[in-house]
Amino acid sequence: MQPTHSFLRAALRLQTESTPIWIMRQAGRYLPEYRKVRARAGDFLSLCKNPDLATEVTLQPLRRFDLDAAILFSDILVIPEAMGMNLRFLEGEGPLLEPALRSTLDLDLLHPIDPESHLDYVMKAVTSIRRELDGRVPLIGFSGSPWTLATYMVEGGSSKNFTFIKRMMYSDPKSMHRLLNLLSDCVADYLNAQIQNGVQAVQIFDTWGGVLSPRDFLEFSLRPMQNILERLKTIGPDGQQIPVILFAKGCAAHLETMAATACQVLGLDWMTDLGQARDRVGSRVALQGNMDPAILHAPPERIQQEVRDLLASFGPAPGHIFNLGHGITPDVSPEKVAILVESVHNESQRLRQERS
Amino acid sequence: MQPTHSFLRAALRLQTESTPIWIMRQAGRYLPEYRKVRARAGDFLSLCKNPDLATEVTLQPLRRFDLDAAILFSDILVIPEAMGMNLRFLEGEGPLLEPALRSTLDLDLLHPIDPESHLDYVMKAVTSIRRELDGRVPLIGFSGSPWTLATYMVEGGSSKNFTFIKRMMYSDPKSMHRLLNLLSDCVADYLNAQIQNGVQAVQIFDTWGGVLSPRDFLEFSLRPMQNILERLKTIGPDGQQIPVILFAKGCAAHLETMAATACQVLGLDWMTDLGQARDRVGSRVALQGNMDPAILHAPPERIQQEVRDLLASFGPAPGHIFNLGHGITPDVSPEKVAILVESVHNESQRLRQERS
Numbered sequence: 001m002q003p004t005h006s007f008l009r010a011a012l013r014l015q016t017e018s019t020p021i022w023i024m025r026q027a028g029r030y031l032p033e034y035r036k037v038r039a040r041a042g043d044f045l046s047l048c049k050n051p052d053l054a055t056e057v058t059l060q061p062l063r064r065f066d067l068d069a070a071i072l073f074s075d076i077l078v079i080p081e082a083m084g085m086n087l088r089f090l091e092g093e094g095p096l097l098e099p100a101l102r103s104t105l106d107l108d109l110l111h112p113i114d115p116e117s118h119l120d121y122v123m124k125a126v127t128s129i130r131r132e133l134d135g136r137v138p139l140i141g142f143s144g145s146p147w148t149l150a151t152y153m154v155e156g157g158s159s160k161n162f163t164f165i166k167r168m169m170y171s172d173p174k175s176m177h178r179l180l181n182l183l184s185d186c187v188a189d190y191l192n193a194q195i196q197n198g199v200q201a202v203q204i205f206d207t208w209g210g211v212l213s214p215r216d217f218l219e220f221s222l223r224p225m226q227n228i229l230e231r232l233k234t235i236g237p238d239g240q241q242i243p244v245i246l247f248a249k250g251c252a253a254h255l256e257t258m259a260a261t262a263c264q265v266l267g268l269d270w271m272t273d274l275g276q277a278r279d280r281v282g283s284r285v286a287l288q289g290n291m292d293p294a295i296l297h298a299p300p301e302r303i304q305q306e307v308r309d310l311l312a313s314f315g316p317a318p319g320h321i322f323n324l325g326h327g328i329t330p331d332v333s334p335e336k337v338a339i340l341v342e343s344v345h346n347e348s349q350r351l352r353q354e355r356s
Numbered sequence: 357m358q359p360t361h362s363f364l365r366a367a368l369r370l371q372t373e374s375t376p377i378w379i380m381r382q383a384g385r386y387l388p389e390y391r392k393v394r395a396r397a398g399d400f401l402s403l404c405k406n407p408d409l410a411t412e413v414t415l416q417p418l419r420r421f422d423l424d425a426a427i428l429f430s431d432i433l434v435i436p437e438a439m440g441m442n443l444r445f446l447e448g449e450g451p452l453l454e455p456a457l458r459s460t461l462d463l464d465l466l467h468p469i470d471p472e473s474h475l476d477y478v479m480k481a482v483t484s485i486r487r488e489l490d491g492r493v494p495l496i497g498f499s500g501s502p503w504t505l506a507t508y509m510v511e512g513g514s515s516k517n518f519t520f521i522k523r524m525m526y527s528d529p530k531s532m533h534r535l536l537n538l539l540s541d542c543v544a545d546y547l548n549a550q551i552q553n554g555v556q557a558v559q560i561f562d563t564w565g566g567v568l569s570p571r572d573f574l575e576f577s578l579r580p581m582q583n584i585l586e587r588l589k590t591i592g593p594d595g596q597q598i599p600v601i602l603f604a605k606g607c608a609a610h611l612e613t614m615a616a617t618a619c620q621v622l623g624l625d626w627m628t629d630l631g632q633a634r635d636r637v638g639s640r641v642a643l644q645g646n647m648d649p650a651i652l653h654a655p656p657e658r659i660q661q662e663v664r665d666l667l668a669s670f671g672p673a674p675g676h677i678f679n680l681g682h683g684i685t686p687d688v689s690p691e692k693v694a695i696l697v698e699s700v701h702n703e704s705q706r707l708r709q710e711r712s
Contacts, residue, residue, distance in 0.1 A: 161685055166650035170658055213648050213681075214629040252609060253627070271609065273570040292569050294522035302526055325569075329517055 005138050007068040011243035011265050013286050013319035019348035020068035025327035026061040027073045044089045051124035058129050065341045076144030080153050082118035083110045100156030104175040113186050115193035123197045130198040141199030145206035146183035147221035184224045188231040195233045203245040210250020229262040259284045270325025275313035286319035293324045296332045300339045307343040361494050363424040367599035367621050369642050369675035375704035376424035381683035382417040383429045400445045407480035414485050421697045432500030436509050438474035439466045456512030460531040469542050471549035479553045486554040497555030501562035502539035503577035540580045544587040551589045559601040566606020585618040615640045626681030631669035642675035649680045652688040656695045663699040
């Protein structure tokens with residue numbers, strides 16, 4: 001049974017009438033209505049944990065823009081919290097995870113998760129968003145990759161040089177693998193629970209795979225993701241295939257290797273040439289991306305030009321999902337997003353007509 | 357006249373008895389003797405501006421380790437200061453350049469530089485270091501690339517999203533090019549003055565080229581560097597060729613394009629596979645790099661293993677200068693650096709003997 005939504009069709013490399021678009025962090029601080037709900041919730045984590053408010057902010061961008069998918073509003077760090085760590089978001093400072101995991105003894109403090117109970121608020125949000133969406137567009141679920149989650153857990157938050165996790169990786173690879181294995185189990189269970197509750201596609205964010213040497217990326221980032229891919233449900237409760245998007249920032253050197261995994265879509269950052277990436281992966285996967293988010297500060301004509309360039313660079317084959325190469329930043333004006341979304345649909349339709 | 361020093365020979369892809377090594381930021385905070393001189397100087401900028409102290413810290417790592425090159429102790433931001441901006445380094449905060457350049461009117465405040473007068477303290481340091489080195493190892497000079505310098509000047513310091521410079525790039529490319537042209541002139545004059553005063557090789561640091569899309573990298577980062585390369589003196593006052601090292605972090609996608617410029621050496625970050633890079637550039641340039649600096653936190657055997665892996669991966673052709681893939685971090689123990697340097701020399705000599 002082939003899907004009808006253009007986002008799901010493009011993810012499976014089926015023809016679409018226009019190129020679908022969604023935007024990483026489309027439910028976010030650049031929207032005044034998001035900032036209002038966020039203020040009402042108190043803090044960021046309370047917003048994530050309130051299924052009604054999470055539903056509301058997930059839907060907000062869809063009311064403004066003709067986006068082709070919704071993405072669950074949540075945070076990748078709910079997993080470490082569910083495993084027993086203390087999570088806080090300090091205003092303007094980024095996340096804090098305590099106590100930071102520095103030794104194999106620290107790992108003893110973690111426990112496996114039962115997503116339906118430890119992360120019940122996420123599952124409630126998924127159910128509620130699906131009900132509100134009422135089939136209009138598909139809902140994307142997500143998780144951080146094991147390596148990316150591990151960086152926050154070992155560093156105790158964000159990091160610049162990744163000193164502590166690399167110390168563990170190079171000096172105590174056994175503990176490193178123990179943590180990554182534990183996380184692979186949690187992420188697989190978590191994504192499967194999201195699918196069971198109704199998400200129609202999932203994205204795995206490997207935000208920090210790009211700080212690893214090629215050999216280390218394969219061992220510490222890609223292999224755990226492959227373990228997850230092998231364990232994910234491929235068909236949802238409604239009988240539809242669940243496409244998996246792998247987004248590994250700064251990892252364009254590994255496109256071919258990533259395309260050979262069980263994922264359906266590769267997300268690209270904007271440092272990667274879309275046309276070259278298309279040539280390199282051939283018809284093995286669909287591609288998602290990859291406009292520089294900063295172009296949203298440019299005048300409308302420049303945004304439209306960039307859209308035309310990217311669509312032309314991908315070429316006529318099916319299998320392109322338009323997106324930014326990274327999350328939208330809070331300083332972008334929503335008017336520019338409207339121009340982007342409209343332009344992607346109009347230009348891609350025009351291109352298809354020219355070609356037929 | 358071929359050079360005798362192994363660093364210069366490797367830069368020109370000539371045979372050497374062992375693989376030469378130097379370390380980015382080898383004169384730096386990981387050395388207790390550096391911290392002492394730094395405390396005496398007061399602040400970082402005063403240290404850069406004092407030729408005697410700059411000479412002292414440049415020589416410090418050479419007293420401890422058998423390094424094959426010295427690198428001038430200075431900072432890339434002395435150029436914007438010499439052009440008329442106000443430069444401060446706040447403890448633990450990174451640099452501040454004021455007023456940040458946000459419009460074409462702001463650019464009017466900048467003036468071209470005469471390196472011999474505006475940056476006389478650098479030229480004095482070069483002369484003094486050469487005298488102290490007394491031919492033991494060659495001295496490397498350096499500059500930031502125009503694009504990298506421009507990021508600090510437009511953002512007013514370090515940046516995360518490069519919002520302001522990208523706004524200029526996408527909304528006012530004319531001003532962006534005006535600034536980059538001005539900087540290209542300054543950098544070329546500055547490096548030529550360093551050469552005239554005695555540096556025997558130069559490195560151009562493009563620390564932030566990696567935040568650009570492929571098309572933007574070519575236009576805003578690589579083209580200005582090419583302009584500089586075309587204007588650099590190729591022969592020093594002693595009649596020796598001056599190799600130019602291009603180090604563009606996060607730009608491995610552009611290796612072939614960079615290898616086709618007039619540079620002699622490409623510096624690699626640790627996210628690039630050294631053997632693959634060697635295959636991609638062939639015999640057009642030498643390669644410098646590229647161990648993950650974090651491996652210096654690992655036990656000695658792990659460091660030695662990494663050295664063996666990298667040397668083997670580069671293979672038997674001449675033209676490898678060992679280095680880290682980025683600057684050494686302040687938290688590294690000097691004992692580990694000793695192990696690294698010794699290991700590079702011993703292992704590379706052993707490999708040559710095995711092969712002959």
